[in-house]
Amino acid sequence: MAGAQQLSSVVIRFAGDSGDGMQLTGSQFTNSAALIGNDLSTFPDFPAEIRAPLGTLPGVSGFQLHFSSEAIYTPGDICDVLVVMNVAALKVNIKQLKDGGTIILNTDGFDPKNLRLAGLTEETNPLNDGSLDKFQVKQIDVTKMVRELLKESGLGVKEIDRCKNMFVLGLLFWMYNRDMTPTIGYLEGKFGKKPDILKANISALKTGFAFGETTESFAVTYEVNKAILPKGEYRSITGNEATAYGLIAAAQKANLSLFLGAYPITPASDVLHELSKHKNFGVRTFQAEDEIAGIASAIGAAYGGSLAVTLSSGPGIALKGEAIGLAAMMELPLVICNVQRGGPSTGLPTKTEQADLMQAYYGRNGECPVAIVSANGPSDAFFAVYEACRIALQHMIPVFCLTDGYIANGAEPWKFPKSADLPKINLSFTTEKNSDDKNKFLPYLRDEKLSRPWAIPGTPGLEHRIGGLEKQAVSGNISYDTDNHEFMVKLRQEKVDRIADYIPLQTLDSGEEQGDLLILGWGSTYGAIKTAVKQAHNEGKKVSHAHLRHLSPFPKNLGEILKNFKQVLVPEMNNGQLVKIIRDKYFVNAIPLNKIQGLPFKVDEIKQAIEKFV
Amino acid sequence: MATETQTPLFTSKELVTDQEVRWCPGCGDYSILKQVQTVLPDFGRPKEEFVFVSGIGCSSRFPYYMETYGMHTIHGRATAVASGLKISRPDLSVWIVTGDGDALSIGSGHFIHLLRRNLDVNVLLFNNQIYGLTKGQYSPTSEAGKVTKSSPMGSVDHPFNPAALCMGADSTFVARSMDRDPKHLQSVLKRAYGHKGTSMVEIYQNCNVFNDGAFEIFTEKGSKKLETLFMEQGKPLIFGENGDKGIRLDGFKPIVVDIAGGASANDLWIHDETDRVKATILTRFFDNPVMENHLPRPFGIFYTEERGTYEDGVNEQIERAQQKGLGDLDKLLKGRETWMVG
Ligand SMILES: Cc1ncc(C[n+]2csc(CCOP(=O)(O)OP(=O)(O)O)c2C)c(N)n1
Ligand code: SF4
Ligand SMILES: [Mg+2]
Numbered sequence: 001m002a003g004a005q006q007l008s009s010v011v012i013r014f015a016g017d018s019g020d021g022m023q024l025t026g027s028q029f030t031n032s033a034a035l036i037g038n039d040l041s042t043f044p045d046f047p048a049e050i051r052a053p054l055g056t057l058p059g060v061s062g063f064q065l066h067f068s069s070e071a072i073y074t075p076g077d078i079c080d081v082l083v084v085m086n087v088a089a090l091k092v093n094i095k096q097l098k099d100g101g102t103i104i105l106n107t108d109g110f111d112p113k114n115l116r117l118a119g120l121t122e123e124t125n126p127l128n129d130g131s132l133d134k135f136q137v138k139q140i141d142v143t144k145m146v147r148e149l150l151k152e153s154g155l156g157v158k159e160i161d162r163c164k165n166m167f168v169l170g171l172l173f174w175m176y177n178r179d180m181t182p183t184i185g186y187l188e189g190k191f192g193k194k195p196d197i198l199k200a201n202i203s204a205l206k207t208g209f210a211f212g213e214t215t216e217s218f219a220v221t222y223e224v225n226k227a228i229l230p231k232g233e234y235r236s237i238t239g240n241e242a243t244a245y246g247l248i249a250a251a252q253k254a255n256l257s258l259f260l261g262a263y264p265i266t267p268a269s270d271v272l273h274e275l276s277k278h279k280n281f282g283v284r285t286f287q288a289e290d291e292i293a294g295i296a297s298a299i300g301a302a303y304g305g306s307l308a309v310t311l312s313s314g315p316g317i318a319l320k321g322e323a324i325g326l327a328a329m330m331e332l333p334l335v336i337c338n339v340q341r342g343g344p345s346t347g348l349p350t351k352t353e354q355a356d357l358m359q360a361y362y363g364r365n366g367e368c369p370v371a372i373v374s375a376n377g378p379s380d381a382f383f384a385v386y387e388a389c390r391i392a393l394q395h396m397i398p399v400f401c402l403t404d405g406y407i408a409n410g411a412e413p414w415k416f417p418k419s420a421d422l423p424k425i426n427l428s429f430t431t432e433k434n435s436d437d438k439n440k441f442l443p444y445l446r447d448e449k450l451s452r453p454w455a456i457p458g459t460p461g462l463e464h465r466i467g468g469l470e471k472q473a474v475s476g477n478i479s480y481d482t483d484n485h486e487f488m489v490k491l492r493q494e495k496v497d498r499i500a501d502y503i504p505l506q507t508l509d510s511g512e513e514q515g516d517l518l519i520l521g522w523g524s525t526y527g528a529i530k531t532a533v534k535q536a537h538n539e540g541k542k543v544s545h546a547h548l549r550h551l552s553p554f555p556k557n558l559g560e561i562l563k564n565f566k567q568v569l570v571p572e573m574n575n576g577q578l579v580k581i582i583r584d585k586y587f588v589n590a591i592p593l594n595k596i597q598g599l600p601f602k603v604d605e606i607k608q609a610i611e612k613f614v
Numbered sequence: 615m616a617t618e619t620q621t622p623l624f625t626s627k628e629l630v631t632d633q634e635v636r637w638c639p640g641c642g643d644y645s646i647l648k649q650v651q652t653v654l655p656d657f658g659r660p661k662e663e664f665v666f667v668s669g670i671g672c673s674s675r676f677p678y679y680m681e682t683y684g685m686h687t688i689h690g691r692a693t694a695v696a697s698g699l700k701i702s703r704p705d706l707s708v709w710i711v712t713g714d715g716d717a718l719s720i721g722s723g724h725f726i727h728l729l730r731r732n733l734d735v736n737v738l739l740f741n742n743q744i745y746g747l748t749k750g751q752y753s754p755t756s757e758a759g760k761v762t763k764s765s766p767m768g769s770v771d772h773p774f775n776p777a778a779l780c781m782g783a784d785s786t787f788v789a790r791s792m793d794r795d796p797k798h799l800q801s802v803l804k805r806a807y808g809h810k811g812t813s814m815v816e817i818y819q820n821c822n823v824f825n826d827g828a829f830e831i832f833t834e835k836g837s838k839k840l841e842t843l844f845m846e847q848g849k850p851l852i853f854g855e856n857g858d859k860g861i862r863l864d865g866f867k868p869i870v871v872d873i874a875g876g877a878s879a880n881d882l883w884i885h886d887e888t889d890r891v892k893a894t895i896l897t898r899f900f901d902n903p904v905m906e907n908h909l910p911r912p913f914g915i916f917y918t919e920e921r922g923t924y925e926d927g928v929n930e931q932i933e934r935a936q937q938k939g940l941g942d943l944d945k946l947l948k949g950r951e952t953w954m955v956g
Binding site: 034037232245248252281283289303306308322323330416456457465468478 | 684938946948
């Protein structure tokens, strides 16, 4: 289209009632951006209630999308465009819009009833009170137009109103020069069996597009070109999908069956959903009666020789504590995925937080060290969980894989790997007696990793019992001997520590190896830290960034790296957890930077912190 | 019937481990261990295919004394651990050893779900109506008013009736036996092994230290014949000193009749272990034996039913999915929509 204005990046936030289909609108727009080749990052922001009362502030559901012709790492601090279906959505999200930004709003959602539900009156109606003067406001009566359009469709008003989001999507497709075909294909797949609903949705989509073309208020269209990313084939992926795929891939590469024992919980359930679709890989998903049964069943499957996984979020992990200790005592391979959310207790189920690191480190009775890895973004969850499986299997130990709500639901382009390029996971079951005289099976005889043999039921001659009682070294028999207990506690710690010999050394993500300030991050703060550091570098500031994959044990050279900096800043979406562990372990001047709002860091928040130091 | 049993692949002796048995002398657990070790070789299955999974309690020490594969897990969770094992390894013969506290208190949540799902496993519920390992607190099967360390004025709790609970949870095999009747216990264990589905065997077990004599009236010579009712498939429900008493159903009401006194044997209730309604009534023969006109306590198999097992359902779905083509990792990673850069 002639006259399209070129932009390098755009942040759009879609917001409406949770029944307005904003997540779908957002993800379809994301898809179109992906297919064009933009780099992108998304942030779905769900309400805690599935359907809070219509029109109210708690019922607002949002989806933020950042798409760009350059490499980007966050969903954007602030929006260029805000699409709102009602006044509540405007009220909740207006803070996120930049001055001069565009608001596209559905005027029907600003009627007296909606105003009342949002706690406003005609006097305080933002359409009339001047509060929107600094923005460009596009008012459209979407409801009216869609009802008019579909009045002959034979559908009821409720069903017709459900098509509003497609009208809005069509309009945005026009604004940003996007092709409607993939979305039409998606609708055909979704509503193939309901032709009238399919027709209505497509018709609303096309009408929205045409509306952009014909009305004068939308004179300009924009173009965001494809990003220059590393060459290759890409797809879009969310963190929960990546977690599920990583587990399947690890099972395939280790030549084991995958078993998941889990109980549904936000924001982890989608991993359970995804895995249960892939039975053709021999995946067994067991929706247990509670989280304890989830992990207990996984322990049973691990003893039987499966790659065993349990999955939950903080409250469920709390319930699993005793069983994690059992797996640690039995020294069985077990992967524990924690998709963290705001806590404590039920906390903020739909919001993100990184506040379960201490729980993973210390959240069990007795001395019970385990290995911990974490993912730094949606696609990275694939590699993080793959690494968790590798460590669990090769070291016969429970391993935590930490992601969070932001990673779980966020999407980004992924240059997906070829299965042949994935690292091998070598392992074998023990089939022979292993005592010196080959006369006995000793289940707790260790190799150089301090890992014990995995002998599975059905193997003749290796019958053995394992349990949660303290055991004698080597034989694994019950032992209440006091010296033996101390020895075993130290041994189990040493076993975790020794994993450090089998993981990569820590590298810097950017910056010099020495200096005044190192930013040490873990998990989903990656994108915001990376972007802030990049901006600081562009301004000539000296700052370095290291991001941890392995949290327990830490890479062997981490101490060396830390000592090369005068100060270490540790941004976390919690009240300071990694920072405590780092200070404890390395005696360095680590300074916390905390955000505990159930929201990811903004680039600017990190940037300002950097400026305080350099 | 020696011709019918398969040649044993191992002997009972080979099932004894090198671990010193730590139960109190005289504990009923010894007999149960012995009976299990006696019947296992008869199943014609290699020793390495048996797995005993237990929770925590005196009873749950059991796996350490069985030279098979075994897991001594955590309190109440043996059922859940065993579920994961059986789902992923349907080829194994999985046995759960649990106590009245382990299965019906801390593990009650998992216990009922195991029953409704009907995994093909065998549950040996050692019911001693007390917490043995923690030294004698009342358990969920202790009779109301039980005086223990934690209930000096008598417990206020109404007890569970385990067999009735199992019927309520749609169990497909419900049986009761006792430590003091080795032959009976052996025959019930064999039936449990033969049943495809969750076989729940409640075993009255004497804890001679903290609840001695809890089942004396059922197990000891003087009273056993009068107080117990041994159910046999297709046979009339008869008990009493010389088999002189019987049970007749009057509508849904069981009535004790005196055969010697002239009641017709033809009117007696014929045991049908596939009849759910009658089995439910039988599990309700649960009167306190000190009550006047109480019914005898039934032993044997209350109920069996053939129902598809959980693991078969799971594995059938996997087979069906795989018939459409085995999973292809590269296809999975690629997904439906991709685009090229460069
Ligand atoms: C989580 C947990 N809570 C409490 C205990 C303490 N505990 C061990 S065994 C037991 C009760 C055992 O009773 P039962 O299951 O009837 O077994 P028994 O010893 O009678 O065979 C209790 C309360 C424990 N081991 N773990
Ligand atoms: S305490 Fe009771 S149940 Fe436990 S071993 Fe001793 S006698 Fe047996
Ligand atoms: Mg007990």
